[in-house]
Amino acid sequence: MTSTSSRLLRPASLAALALTAALLTSCAESEGVDTEADRDPAVFQIGMVGDETGGDAVDGGMLDVSSYTEVRSMDPVDVIANGLSGGSELAAIYDVLLRYDPEADEYEGQLAEGIESNDDASEWTLTLRDGVTFSDGTPLDADAVVASIERYLADGGGQASLWSRKVADTKAGDKSTVTFEMTEPWLDFPYMLATAPGMIVAPSADKGGEFTPIGAGPFTFGHYRPGEELLLTANEKYFDGAPHLDQIRFRTVQTAQGTLEVVQSGDADLGVLREPNVIKSAVDADLSGSMNVVSMGVGLIVNSREDRDTADALVRQAIAHTLDPDTVMQRSYDGVGLPGTEMFPEESKWHGAGDGPQIDLDEAKELVEEAKSKGFDGTIGYLGIQKVSQNTGLAIEAMLGEIGIEVESEYVPGAAEVIERVFVERDFDLAGWSFGTPDAGVYPELFESFHSESTSNAGGYASDTMDGLIDELGAATSEEEQQAILTDIQTEWNESIPAIVFGAQPELVTWGDQVGGVEPHVDSMVLYGDAWVTE
Numbered sequence: 439m440t441s442t443s444s445r446l447l448r449p450a451s452l453a454a455l456a457l458t459a460a461l462l463t464s465c466a467e468s469e470g471v472d473t474e475a476d477r478d479p480a481v482f483q484i485g486m487v488g489d490e491t492g493g494d495a496v497d498g499g500m501l502d503v504s505s506y507t508e509v510r511s512m513d514p515v516d517v518i519a520n521g522l523s524g525g526s527e528l529a530a531i532y533d534v535l536l537r538y539d540p541e542a543d544e545y546e547g548q549l550a551e552g553i554e555s556n557d558d559a560s561e562w563t564l565t566l567r568d569g570v571t572f573s574d575g576t577p578l579d580a581d582a583v584v585a586s587i588e589r590y591l592a593d594g595g596g597q598a599s600l601w602s603r604k605v606a607d608t609k610a611g612d613k614s615t616v617t618f619e620m621t622e623p624w625l626d627f628p629y630m631l632a633t634a635p636g637m638i639v640a641p642s643a644d645k646g647g648e649f650t651p652i653g654a655g656p657f658t659f660g661h662y663r664p665g666e667e668l669l670l671t672a673n674e675k676y677f678d679g680a681p682h683l684d685q686i687r688f689r690t691v692q693t694a695q696g697t698l699e700v701v702q703s704g705d706a707d708l709g710v711l712r713e714p715n716v717i718k719s720a721v722d723a724d725l726s727g728s729m730n731v732v733s734m735g736v737g738l739i740v741n742s743r744e745d746r747d748t749a750d751a752l753v754r755q756a757i758a759h760t761l762d763p764d765t766v767m768q769r770s771y772d773g774v775g776l777p778g779t780e781m782f783p784e785e786s787k788w789h790g791a792g793d794g795p796q797i798d799l800d801e802a803k804e805l806v807e808e809a810k811s812k813g814f815d816g817t818i819g820y821l822g823i824q825k826v827s828q829n830t831g832l833a834i835e836a837m838l839g840e841i842g843i844e845v846e847s848e849y850v851p852g853a854a855e856v857i858e859r860v861f862v863e864r865d866f867d868l869a870g871w872s873f874g875t876p877d878a879g880v881y882p883e884l885f886e887s888f889h890s891e892s893t894s895n896a897g898g899y900a901s902d903t904m905d906g907l908i909d910e911l912g913a914a915t916s917e918e919e920q921q922a923i924l925t926d927i928q929t930e931w932n933e934s935i936p937a938i939v940f941g942a943q944p945e946l947v948t949w950g951d952q953v954g955g956v957e958p959h960v961d962s963m964v965l966y967g968d969a970w971v972t973e
Contacts, residue, residue, distance in 0.1 A: 481721050482714065482776055482785055482944045484877070485541045485958075488726030492954020495970045500685040501953070504697045504709035508690045509668060512651035512659060515595040519634035520874075521710060521730070521947060521962030527688055529959065530670055530966050532637035532653030535564065535583070536628050538878055538960035540730065543787070545628040548965075549578065549638065549654060549677070553631065558915055559623040564631065566614040570654055570677040572640035578654045580610035586638040595634055599893055600885055604912065622913045625920070629879050632960045656681045656967035682955065682970035701725065701950055707971050708949040708956070714767075715774040717946045727948035728958035731776065731785040732874035735943020736766065739871035740935065741864065743898040747818050748867045753843075754935035756805035757818075757868075758795040760841050761834065763940040769833045776942040781928050783942040787877050791924040794939055795932050802841040810842075817844045821859060821869040824849040830870065860896050871896075874943060878960050880924070881912045888936045899936040 509524035511517050514532065519525040537548040546552065551565045570578040587608055591598045604627075607619040618627065630636065640652035651659040656676045660669035668688040674680045689706070691697045694716040697709040702723065711717050720727070740748050740757070747753055763777030776783055779794030810816055818838075822831050831847040838845050850856060859865050875883040886892050889908050890900035907927045914920045945962040955968040 481718050482729070482731055482942075484729060484731050484785065486727070487721055487729050487946070487948075488724055490954070491726045491949065491951045492970060493972055495682055495955060495968075496972055497682050497970070498684055499971045499973075500687055501683050501966065501969060501971050502705075502707045503686060503688045504691045504700055504706040505668075505688045506690075506710040506712065508664070509662075509688070510664070512662070513649050514634045514637040514639065515590055515593045517634070518596060519637065519961065519963070520876075521945060521959075521964065522712060525633070525961060525963040526947075526959075526966070527668060527670070528634075528637055529655065529963055530657040530686060531651050531655045531659055532639065533655035533967070534633070534959070534965075535631040535636040535638065537957070537965065538629070538632045540728070540878075540958050540960070543877070545632060548632075550631070553628055555627075559625045559627070560620045562618045562620070562624075562627050563611075564616040564618070566616070567677060568614060571675060572642075572652055572654045573658045573673050573675060574640055574642050574652050575675070576640060576642065577613075578638060578640075579613040580616045581613075582641060583616050583638055584608055584610050585641055587635055589639065589644065590635050596894075597630060597633065597635055597882065597886075599891075600882055601630065601635060603891075623915050624912060625915055625917075626878070626881055629882065629960065633879075657683075657686060660685070676967065678967060681967055683966070686966055698948075701948060704950060704952075707953050708947065710962075711946045711948060712943060713771060714776065714944050715771040717944050718774050720946060720948050725948045725950070726953075727946050728956065728962075728964055729947075730876060730945045730958075730962040731783070732872075732876050732943050732945060732962075733782045733786050733788070733880075734873040734875050734937075734939050735945075736763075736770070736775070736940040737871055737873060738868045738938035738940075739860065739866075739897050740868060740899075740937050741866050741897055742900070742936070743864060746867055747814055750809050750812070750814060751934055752805045752809040752812075753814060753818070755795070756802040756809065756841060756843065757838065758932075758935045758938055759798045759802040759805070760837050760843075761938055761940070762797050762837060765833055765837065766830065766940045769829045776944065778941050779939050781875075781931060781939060782924065785942060788880060788921065788924050790921055791928040794928070795935070799841060806842045816842060817846060819867040820845050820847045821856060821866040822847065822849050823853065823856060824851055827870060834868070864898065868938070871937065872943060873937060873939075874945075876961050880920075881908070884908050884927070885912065897937060899934075901930065901934050901936070903930050904934065904936065 506522040509527050517524040533549045535550045536545045538545050551567050553564045555562045604624050606621045643650050643652040657670035658673050660671045662668045670686045672681045694711050694713040700706040701709040742749050767775035767777045782788040782791050820831050835845040873887050886894040911923045947964050952972045955970050957965040959965050
């Protein structure tokens, strides 16, 4: 299965293309099996897995990390801040204002002491810690926070459009207080300060037209050698004390199985995995780690623009009633995974939103015939990558062939060509995609992927009803209200089919027995400020 992430921020940037390449080529194809996908609730759960490792904390040494993909920019404006695409690396340099605890499902202070809202979450007040400085010695105060956020917005960071829509004003009070005035209530605003906008860049970082990575995190930038390594060095002036580690080295292994093997052999201390069959192998081998499960992590982006056959909701509904997630998981991950057509799987706290479209070939055939009576010629395209996507393409061709849709598959050399077709030329019907949606970031992810005013809505999907529901979700003031709105969103999804969901996707940061002190964070990121490694 080929999939990339709708968390594409600034898709034209090299950093975003690098992430896309990794996600598009990461899925291990197999010939498939005849059993249903192996959905083991003991394996795929949000939280820590395995036993506590690392022994007592020790000082010194280097942590060797096998990253999911190579990070080609040290600027939070350019990088998609999640655990697959450089978020952990950048958090090591800049830290974050707030840390998210996935198991407790709550935010706590990190660079900041904490954050509080008024009664209806229409205004938030962030309190900074006293005495925090950037690695260049300048203070990380309220003015620096405001300046960094303004830079992020002016330079078009990935969450800039959502921020501008929801945040009316950001202003410094005294040196340790920043106030955020919302355009309307926003219950989950702290999420933004735990991700890229909350990675505060020093004022000295962006002078003279050249960016220098200067932050207040536990590590400082050492060097970056493309294709080889990113090296970070301990920041002895870190507000929470010098890190245990002297250095962190990030390198990339090209396959998930390769990443698992280097962690098991000790050639790497820590690795980032996204393929469920390989993750299951890691858990079965009693490796420890931090696991996240993102909703809508495997699927297809559907081009809903007027000049495409897939603009017809009848065609989209027929496809949704036909493509069986179990078959896809068999082809993609040796029958291991979290298949399902629903937006939010049973592993998600939002699972109560309801079921997705049902597999019903008779219904699908009737929809195809109705669409053909209105001019549909019975042919659609599938866009994939040579070798990587072909087994999945064959499965899609066979399944849709049963209902009278002929699929013309096209395989391009690599990820850059897919991005050109999807984001620039808009020339596709179906393409492998991931709308990876963490529980903590449901509203931002749904807005970015499916709101008609989002610049990241690559499928061109537009629905006044869906826009209204997403806006309501963003303004909800309780989880109960959010859950009710998500149920309505799932209902509208089943009617209008913005995309095709094949299932959720586990993501695992795993490490060997010699590692301790790694802290899980939001969006599969981890924090290294308290990490250590023994001999």
